[in-house]
Amino acid sequence: MLVRPALLPSWPPSPEELFGREGPLVLEIGFGDGRFTAELAKAHPDWLILGAEVSAASVHRALRRLRREGIGNVRLYLGEGPFALRNLVPDRGLRRVIVNFPDPWPKKRHQERRLLQESFFRRLSRKLAEGGDLLLTTDHEAYFRFALEEAGRTGLFRVAVAPPPEAHLRTKYALKWKEAGRAFFHAVFTKVAEDETPWPPLRRYEMAHALLEGSLPEALSLEKTPVPVAGGVAVFLEVVRGERGFYVLTHVEEEDLTQDLLLEVRPSARGVYAGVGRFGSPLITEGVKEAVRALVARLASMGLRVVQDHT
Numbered sequence: 001m002l003v004r005p006a007l008l009p010s011w012p013p014s015p016e017e018l019f020g021r022e023g024p025l026v027l028e029i030g031f032g033d034g035r036f037t038a039e040l041a042k043a044h045p046d047w048l049i050l051g052a053e054v055s056a057a058s059v060h061r062a063l064r065r066l067r068r069e070g071i072g073n074v075r076l077y078l079g080e081g082p083f084a085l086r087n088l089v090p091d092r093g094l095r096r097v098i099v100n101f102p103d104p105w106p107k108k109r110h111q112e113r114r115l116l117q118e119s120f121f122r123r124l125s126r127k128l129a130e131g132g133d134l135l136l137t138t139d140h141e142a143y144f145r146f147a148l149e150e151a152g153r154t155g156l157f158r159v160a161v162a163p164p165p166e167a168h169l170r171t172k173y174a175l176k177w178k179e180a181g182r183a184f185f186h187a188v189f190t191k192v193a194e195d196e197t198p199w200p201p202l203r204r205y206e207m208a209h210a211l212l213e214g215s216l217p218e219a220l221s222l223e224k225t226p227v228p229v230a231g232g233v234a235v236f237l238e239v240v241r242g243e244r245g246f247y248v249l250t251h252v253e254e255e256d257l258t259q260d261l262l263l264e265v266r267p268s269a270r271g272v273y274a275g276v277g278r279f280g281s282p283l284i285t286e287g288v289k290e291a292v293r294a295l296v297a298r299l300a301s302m303g304l305r306v307v308q309d310h311t
Contacts, residue, residue, distance in 0.1 A: 002063060003050070003077040003088065006281045011087045011201035015048050018075050018088070023048040024095040029081030029115065030054075030102055034062025036171045040098075041071045043167070047095075049074045052084040081115060082123070083256035087201045089127050097124065097134040101173040104143035116147040118154055122195040125156040134189040137168040139177045144185040157189040202257065205284040207310045208292045209275020214304035216267055220246045227294045229287035231255040234294070247277065248295065254287040261288065263295055271307060274299055 003018065005011075015022050024047050031037045031051040041049050051074060053059050059078045066074055077084045085097075105113045116136065124134060134157075138144050151157045164186035169178060177184070222236040232253040237260075240247045245266025252259045262277035274296050276282060293311045300306060 001075050002059070003075050004281070005077070005079075005087060006283050008088075011204065012090045012093070013088060014090065015093070018050070019048045019073065021048075023073075025050065025089065025093050026096045026098065027052065027081070027085060027089060027094055028098045028100075029084075030099065031062055031076070032058050032100075032172050034058075034065045034076075036100060036167065037062060037074055038065055038069055038071055039167060039170065041066075041074050042069075045073060047073060050077065050084060050088060051075070052077045052079060052081040054078070054080060080256050080258075082120065083202075085124065085127055086199060086256060091126055092129050094128045094132050096132060097128070098168075099134065100137045100168055100171050101177075102136075102138065102143070104138070104140035106140070106142065111146070114143065114146065116143075116150060118150045121151045121154045121157060121189070122197065123199045125154070125191055125194045126199050128191040130191065132191050135165075135168070135186070136189070137164045137174070137184060137186045139173075139182045139184055141183070141185055144187070148187060151189050154195070156191065156193045156195060158192050160188045160190070162186055162188065202254075202283075202285060205286075205289060207275070208284050208289040209273060209310050210292070210296045210306050211268065211271040211273060211308040212296070212299055212304040213271050213307045216245060216265070216272055217299070217302055217304075220248075220265060220298075222248060222295070222298060227291060229254065229290040232287055234287060234291035236291075236295070245273075250291050252285075252287045252291055254285060257283070257285065257287075259283065259285075259288070263292060265295070265299065272299070272304060275310070 026049045028051045031053050164184050227234040234252045238249040248263040261282040262279045264277040265274045
């Protein structure tokens with residue numbers, strides 16, 4: 001099953017809502033083609049496994065594998081692992097997190113993109129149950145040492161370095177690196193304390209639009225200048241004139257969430273509608289609302305008057 005956050009009734013959902021039953025909840029970040037995920041699910045049929053992966057092609061391959069093998073205790077999410085951790089996992093609800101061969105971002109200027117940083121470990125501590133753990137396996141020694149230092153800086157985890165379990169060496173990348181003769185590094189980070197800073201789920205809204213009085217403009221020009229939004233940025237990438245009005249391809253980046261969505265400017269029964277289009281069922285977040293506000297402000301500068309504002 002593929003998890004669609006926009007369709008979930010609540011954040012974070014309970015295991016019952018996601019899986020149809022209760023059980024130990026395990027999060028795998030970066031499951032690749034799903035071969036390890038499938039093996040884990042079959043070895044622990046009582047576990048409820050939530051997988052997060054940023055590659056759509058990998059999610060498709062993993063989903064086909066799970067269906068082919070008749071595995072029912074796995075749910076897949078297409079997106080960033082921290083987003084899944086924050087919004088799809090209850091506080092103290094996780095038994096384990098598994099991170100196999102994460103992107104090491106080896107260049108110094110890219111290290112801020114690494115997953116296993118101090119801020120991640122602090123937030124993870126709020127999601128792990130008492131005694132819960134994170135298992136890391138990697139072939140990149142520098143990243144491995146980096147993760148150990150970042151976790152140690154929090155004082156919230158007991159760290160044990162050990163040879164990787166054999167099952168963790170049967171992933172796609174492990175098999176590739178094993179043939180290349182690379183060494184592997186493995187550590188278990190066990191929660192011993194909890195960070196005090198709350199980490200509430202991302203706030204969602206039902207709507208983001210406005211109704212304006214006036215005529216639909218003949219042309220709509222939007223600068224590609226970034227629009228600051230809460231925790232990120234929005235950019236109007238392209239404006240296209242269609243039969244019903246204008247479609248604005250918009251890129252919105254927020255903490256742990258990146259969306260490309262369509263905004264619309266079109267006539268309606270009650271005036272000119274400016275807001276989020278239905279295409280793709282985007283999440284209506286504060287960043288999306290701020291992008292709509294910028295669009296509405298541009299229309300107001302062209303002489304339209306806002307009569308209803310749901311931004």
